[in-house]
Amino acid sequence: MSVRPLLALTLLSATPVFADTHDAGLSYGPRPAWLIGQMDDGELKTKLQSCLGQTPSRTDFSIGHRGAPLMFPEHTVESNVAAAGMGAGILECDVTFTQDHELVCRHAQNDLATTTDILLTDLADTCVTPFSPASGDTEASAECRTSEITLDQFRTLTPKMDSSDANATTPEDYQGGVAPYRTTTYADGAHLLTHAESIELFRDMEAKFTPELKSASVDMPHDGFTQEDYAQKLVDEYKAADVPASDVWLQSFDLSDIRYWIENEPEFGAQAVYLDDRYEAFDDDEGEIDPMDASTFKPTMQELADMGVNYIAPPLWMLVTSKDGEIVPSVYAEEAKAAGLNMIAWSLERSGPLSDGGGWYYQSIEDVTDNDGVTYELVDALAQDVGVAGIFSDWPATVTFYANCMGL
Incomplete structure (x- = not known):
């Protein structure tokens, strides 16, 4: 659209x-x-x-x-x-670029794991650091970049509040961790x-x-x-x-x-x-x-x-x-x-x-x-x-x- x-x-x-x-x-x-x-x-x-x-x-x-x-x-x-x-x-x-050098609004080129649902999609395979679950003293982590996907692929992602759950053991749990003074009330239906x-x-x-x-x-x-x-x-x-x-x-x-x-x-x-x-x-x-x-x-x-x-x-x-x-x-x-x-x-x-x-x-x-x-x-x-x-x-x-x- x-x-x-x-x-x-x-x-x-x-x-x-x-x-x-x-x-x-x-x-x-x-x-x-x-x-x-x-x-x-x-x-x-x-x-x-x-x-x-x-x-x-x-x-x-x-x-x-x-x-x-x-x-x-x-x-x-x-x-x-x-x-x-x-x-x-x-x-x-904030401007960064995709794999095909198109300019998009993201705070960082490598923030897709915390600002979108990329880890829950087929594009998770493009992440330079795949999701790694929390284990012992090691926190959950992932790194996904706009430079690894095309503009058309970027458009398929769903944005979310910038957050991650350091204690997550699944990509689904990693979507959480929103700061308590922020809210997810207005997150549904947002557009990149x-x-x-x-x-x-x-x-x-x-x-x-x-x-x-x-x-x-x-x-x-x-x-x-x-x-x-x-x-x-x-x-x-x-x-x-x-x-x-x-x-x-x-x-x-x-x-x-x-x-x-x-x-x-x-x-x-x-x-x-x-x-x-x-x-x-x-x-x-x-x-x-x-x-x-x-x-x-x-x-x-x-x-x-x-x-x-x-x-x-x-x-x-x-x-x-x-x-x-x-x-x-x-x-x-x-x-x-x-x-x-x-x-x-x-x-x-x-x-x-x-x-x-x-x-x-x-x-x-x-x-x-x-x-x-x-x-x-x-x-x-x-x-x-x-x-x-x-x-x-x-x-x-x-x-x-x-x-x-x-x-x-």
Whole structure:
């Protein structure tokens, strides 16, 4: 089924919250009010409470991270319809490629075992690591890649919530393991997307685009398909759809991809987003990167700007720290701002409940993270003090509400 009829069917069958993706039909749902209710009393809480009756409007400050995967299978039609229905002005398709070098929306080239039903189909034979049951101290495992199947085969798969059961002894059991703060309620009937279909879908919903070029799990070139071919094909699909470069924020963790776009597709390269994961270069012996130590930023922020990079996107915790019980900008954020770099933060509402410090995404402010109301304290610090251009979220209504309330 093509995307346009599929979109129509999806909207007709959606719950009232997501029944219309135009501004007149947008809805925050109950989550923003619930988060505000968890906040400590203060000026910010009072301000947000005053906006509880406001009419939602779409905002580019709110970015759907893989759609709305807190409740919907990521990178599906339904996940993105939900995100658009919550006012996300920009939507994401993480892009990888199939065996026949067609571009599809998946968070990783090798995630099919946890995001689809491939292990329950005949395509399980294509998995580079077949399902292995849990035994003793060894966890269940499998690895299945889009690069091992054609586009036609990819279309036969059924998406599911990203999960796996480490204790599984059968492929059927391995389908479980969904985090308790997520849900399978909206998983049935979800539909996968190619990158080209995501362009059509997002445009139909009046949203803009932030595709991420994912690292390949296979050696490149792959059957003659080079990294440069891969980066160029991503841009070419926007050109073929007559999408203006100003509506597209290309993303990559690989700085060479960013530089390729800057040099070869300057209109698109001007908004290319360098997803900064340089903290991963610090192993246990060297220690984690310190967002308060500018000497750990190599290349420096100014060097990035001199390369033509205009956007940088690190995880939430890299942009903030805590001081005297308050969330404040990190040196990392101050250095980026001084170099004139636009900052985008990822990814809100990916940690689950925040009563125990918030986990990986909140590690630099864990000492002040003790309840879910801290979500809005962090959003406020990122927006007002750090000055980010947008925030990725697994449930975009949260960011949309804040942006509408503050007039962003």
